[in-house]
Amino acid sequence: MRVALMVTCINDAMFPDAGKAVVRLLHRLGVDVEFPAAQTCCGQPMVNTGYLDEAVPLLRTFVDAFEGYDAVVAPSGSCAGSVRHQHAAVARRSGDPGLVAAAERISPTVYELSEFLVDVLGVEDVGAFFPHTVTYHPTCHSLRMLGVGDRPTRLLRAVHGLRLLDLPAADQCCGFGGTFAVKNADTSVAMGADKARHVRETGAEVLVAGDSSCLMHIGGLLSRQRSGVRVMHLAEVLAATEAAA
Amino acid sequence: MSATFVGMPAFPVAAREALANSQQRRNLAHATSTIRAKRAAVVAEVDDWEQLRLAGAAIKDNTLLHLDEQLLRLEESLTARGATVHWARDAAEACAVVAEVARGHGVDEVVKVKSMATVEIGLNDALAAEGIAAWETDLAELIVQLGDDLPSHILVPAIHRNRAEIREIFLRHMAEAGRPAPADLTDEPARLAEAARLHLREKFLRAKVAVSGANFAVADSGTLVVVESEGNGRMCLTLPEVLVSVVGIEKVVPTWADLDVFLQLLPRSSTGERMNPYTSTWAGVTPGDGPQEVHVVLLDNGRTRALADEVGRQALRCIRCSACLNVCPVYERTGGHAYGSVYPGPIGAILNPLLKGVGVDAQTDSLPYASSLCGACFEACPVRIDIPSVLVDLRAQVVDAHRPSAKPEALAMRAAAAAFGSGARLGALERLSGLAGRLLGSRGRTAxxxxxxxxxxxxxGAAWTDTRDLPRPPAESFRAWWSRTGGRDE
Structure with missing residues (x-):
C-alpha cells in the first residue's frame, strides 16, 4: 500500500510537530509513509471565502501531488473534508474534464487520521503512552462533514496512562471557521471564549483535537487567559511513547 | 411598526453591537439551549426521523421541479372552493391586494395571524400608510409590535426579551393599542398571558377582516394549513367575515397526504413538541361557517429568483421551523437582529441573498459569511437543506459579483494562491515567515x-492577535524537516 501524507499547509508552516507526529506514529505502525513535496494547500481557505477561481490552480497542484497513492492521510478533519466535499465543485469551475476526473479519483482515497487508523489499518490501541488528563474537542468538519464519530475517542481511550475527561457542550463549534475568525472576529471570539471556558471547567491538562486550525484558535484564547492548558494535536498524543516520556 | 431593518449595517458590525448586549446574550443562551434540548429529545423518539427528512426533502424538490403546474392546480382548486386567488410578483403588489380588500370593506383595522410572509413584505407599514391598523395577535409578535421592536427569531420573534422586559412593554404600551395592561401586572408567565388574552379578545371580537399566511397550501384540495400553539391564529381564521392569506409560492404541496410527513417534521423541529396544539385547515368558503369571503395572495417576491439558483434552490424547501436558528452557535450569540432581516440565522443567511440577489448591497452580501460553517444547521434541518454548501456557493457568487476586485481580501487571496502555487515556492516563503516571525518580536512569554x-x-492580522495569542512561526517548517531528514531523524 502506497501511503502519502497530506500534512496540510497550516501544519507545514505553523505546526510541524503535528506532521512529524503522524510520520512517527505511522512508522511505528509499519506504514512507510511518503511526503509528496509538490503539495501545498487543499484550497479550502479560498473556497470558503468565495474565491473559486483562485482555488483551481491549487487543485491542480493537489492532483499532481497525490495522484497514484492508495491512501492519503491528513491530520485534519477540515482539510480532508474539503477534499472530499468541495474539490468536485472547484474542478467543475475549471471547466477541465481531466481535472474533474482526477479530483473524482483522488477524493475517496483521502482519509482523516483517525479514519485511516481505525478503518484502514484496523487499530485502536496504537501503543501510545501519555500520562496526562486530556479533554477532546470534536472539530465540526470531522464530526459533521466526515462523520468520524467516536473514532478519535476510541483511539484516545486506548492510550496508556491517559485519562479522558468529558468536555461539556463538546459538539459546539469553537468559532474558528477559517476566514470567519477574522471577518467576524467578535463573534468568533465570543464562541471561542465559551469553548475555552468549557475546557477549563474539565480541569484537564491538555486539550486535544484533530485540527490544528481549531486548536490555534482555542489555544490562542486559553493562552491569552493564562489558563495553563496546553493544546495538542491528536497525532502528537498518539505518537507519544513511554520511551519519549 | 415603525422599526425597520432597512439601512441595517453589515453583519460583522451589527453582530459586534449585539454581542455587547449581555442581557440579550443571557436571554438567548437560555432560550436556545432549552429549545435545543426539547427538540433533541422528541426527535430521538422517532425511529424513522431520517426517512421522514428524506421524504420531506423529496416532496418539496418534486414540487419545486413542477412548481408552475402545482400552482395552477392550487389556483383551480381554491377557485372551485370559492376563494379568490391573486398573484403578486413582489411585496408592493401583495400589500396592495390586502389593502384593497380591507378598503373594500371599509375597515380601519385587521387582525393578523403570525405570518412570516406578511412581515417579509412589510404589510403592517403598508396598511398603516392607508390608515389601516394591523394588529398582531401572536403573543410574541404582539410583544414585538407593542415594543416598536423588530422580530429576532422566526418562531419566537421576541426570544431576545425576558419576562421582566415583556411586563415593562405591556405596562407602557398596551394602552396605546387598546385595552391597557392591569396596573398590578407581574412578570409571572400566567399573568402576562392573561393580560395579552384580555387585550386581544376585544380585537378578535371586533375585527371584520383577518390576514394570515399559511404553512402549507395543498394543490389538489385547495386547502390552506396554519400550524400554531396559541389558538389566537384560529380566532383570526374563524371569527372575522373576511380572510386574506398571503402565501409564498413555495408553500404548495401536491396532496393532502403529503401533510403527513410535514406535520410530523414541523412541530418536533420547531417547538420541540410531538404535535402542535392547533392545526387549522380550510379550503375556500364554507357557507355559514367561518369567513364568507376568502382571498389567497400567491407571493413570488424573489422566490423564482431563488428557484433559478441551482445550488440555492433547496432553500425553498424551508418550512420555517427555526431548528437551524436554535442550534446555530453564531445566532445564539448575536441574536436575530444582526442579520438585518425578518429571516435571521442560518436560513436567513442563505434565503436573503437568494431572494434579493447578491452584489447589490453590502448588508446582504455580508450574510453568507455570517457562519463558521460548523454544519449544525444542516444536521438539524428537517428538510435536509445543506445550508453550509449553499453558504459557500453564495460566497463565490458574492466574490464573482465584485470581480475584478482590489479589496485587501481579494489581493490577499490572490497572493495566497500564488504562494501555494508550488511546493518549492511555499517552502521559500516558509523560510521567510520564520524570519518575519522573529522580526515581529514576541510577547515575552510562551504558550x-x-x-x-x-x-x-x-x-x-490584528483582528487575530488583539484577542488571541499566536505561536511564532517555527524555525523549521515540516517540509524543511522532511527534506533534511526524510522523516527518519527521530
Missing part, C-alpha cells in the same frame, strides 16, 4: 508546551 508567542501583528 504551555513551550512555543514562543508572536507579538501584535499589524494590519488585518
Amino acid at each position: 504551555p508546551g513551550g512555543r514562543r508567542l508572536l507579538g501584535r501583528v499589524p494590519g488585518p
Whole structure:
C-alpha cells in the first residue's frame, strides 16, 4: 500500500510537530509513509471565502501531488473534508474534464487520521503512552462533514496512562471557521471564549483535537487567559511513547 | 411598526453591537439551549426521523421541479372552493391586494395571524400608510409590535426579551393599542398571558377582516394549513367575515397526504413538541361557517429568483421551523437582529441573498459569511437543506459579483494562491515567515508546551492577535524537516 501524507499547509508552516507526529506514529505502525513535496494547500481557505477561481490552480497542484497513492492521510478533519466535499465543485469551475476526473479519483482515497487508523489499518490501541488528563474537542468538519464519530475517542481511550475527561457542550463549534475568525472576529471570539471556558471547567491538562486550525484558535484564547492548558494535536498524543516520556 | 431593518449595517458590525448586549446574550443562551434540548429529545423518539427528512426533502424538490403546474392546480382548486386567488410578483403588489380588500370593506383595522410572509413584505407599514391598523395577535409578535421592536427569531420573534422586559412593554404600551395592561401586572408567565388574552379578545371580537399566511397550501384540495400553539391564529381564521392569506409560492404541496410527513417534521423541529396544539385547515368558503369571503395572495417576491439558483434552490424547501436558528452557535450569540432581516440565522443567511440577489448591497452580501460553517444547521434541518454548501456557493457568487476586485481580501487571496502555487515556492516563503516571525518580536512569554508567542501583528492580522495569542512561526517548517531528514531523524 502506497501511503502519502497530506500534512496540510497550516501544519507545514505553523505546526510541524503535528506532521512529524503522524510520520512517527505511522512508522511505528509499519506504514512507510511518503511526503509528496509538490503539495501545498487543499484550497479550502479560498473556497470558503468565495474565491473559486483562485482555488483551481491549487487543485491542480493537489492532483499532481497525490495522484497514484492508495491512501492519503491528513491530520485534519477540515482539510480532508474539503477534499472530499468541495474539490468536485472547484474542478467543475475549471471547466477541465481531466481535472474533474482526477479530483473524482483522488477524493475517496483521502482519509482523516483517525479514519485511516481505525478503518484502514484496523487499530485502536496504537501503543501510545501519555500520562496526562486530556479533554477532546470534536472539530465540526470531522464530526459533521466526515462523520468520524467516536473514532478519535476510541483511539484516545486506548492510550496508556491517559485519562479522558468529558468536555461539556463538546459538539459546539469553537468559532474558528477559517476566514470567519477574522471577518467576524467578535463573534468568533465570543464562541471561542465559551469553548475555552468549557475546557477549563474539565480541569484537564491538555486539550486535544484533530485540527490544528481549531486548536490555534482555542489555544490562542486559553493562552491569552493564562489558563495553563496546553493544546495538542491528536497525532502528537498518539505518537507519544513511554520511551519519549 | 415603525422599526425597520432597512439601512441595517453589515453583519460583522451589527453582530459586534449585539454581542455587547449581555442581557440579550443571557436571554438567548437560555432560550436556545432549552429549545435545543426539547427538540433533541422528541426527535430521538422517532425511529424513522431520517426517512421522514428524506421524504420531506423529496416532496418539496418534486414540487419545486413542477412548481408552475402545482400552482395552477392550487389556483383551480381554491377557485372551485370559492376563494379568490391573486398573484403578486413582489411585496408592493401583495400589500396592495390586502389593502384593497380591507378598503373594500371599509375597515380601519385587521387582525393578523403570525405570518412570516406578511412581515417579509412589510404589510403592517403598508396598511398603516392607508390608515389601516394591523394588529398582531401572536403573543410574541404582539410583544414585538407593542415594543416598536423588530422580530429576532422566526418562531419566537421576541426570544431576545425576558419576562421582566415583556411586563415593562405591556405596562407602557398596551394602552396605546387598546385595552391597557392591569396596573398590578407581574412578570409571572400566567399573568402576562392573561393580560395579552384580555387585550386581544376585544380585537378578535371586533375585527371584520383577518390576514394570515399559511404553512402549507395543498394543490389538489385547495386547502390552506396554519400550524400554531396559541389558538389566537384560529380566532383570526374563524371569527372575522373576511380572510386574506398571503402565501409564498413555495408553500404548495401536491396532496393532502403529503401533510403527513410535514406535520410530523414541523412541530418536533420547531417547538420541540410531538404535535402542535392547533392545526387549522380550510379550503375556500364554507357557507355559514367561518369567513364568507376568502382571498389567497400567491407571493413570488424573489422566490423564482431563488428557484433559478441551482445550488440555492433547496432553500425553498424551508418550512420555517427555526431548528437551524436554535442550534446555530453564531445566532445564539448575536441574536436575530444582526442579520438585518425578518429571516435571521442560518436560513436567513442563505434565503436573503437568494431572494434579493447578491452584489447589490453590502448588508446582504455580508450574510453568507455570517457562519463558521460548523454544519449544525444542516444536521438539524428537517428538510435536509445543506445550508453550509449553499453558504459557500453564495460566497463565490458574492466574490464573482465584485470581480475584478482590489479589496485587501481579494489581493490577499490572490497572493495566497500564488504562494501555494508550488511546493518549492511555499517552502521559500516558509523560510521567510520564520524570519518575519522573529522580526515581529514576541510577547515575552510562551504558550504551555513551550512555543514562543508572536507579538501584535499589524494590519488585518490584528483582528487575530488583539484577542488571541499566536505561536511564532517555527524555525523549521515540516517540509524543511522532511527534506533534511526524510522523516527518519527521530
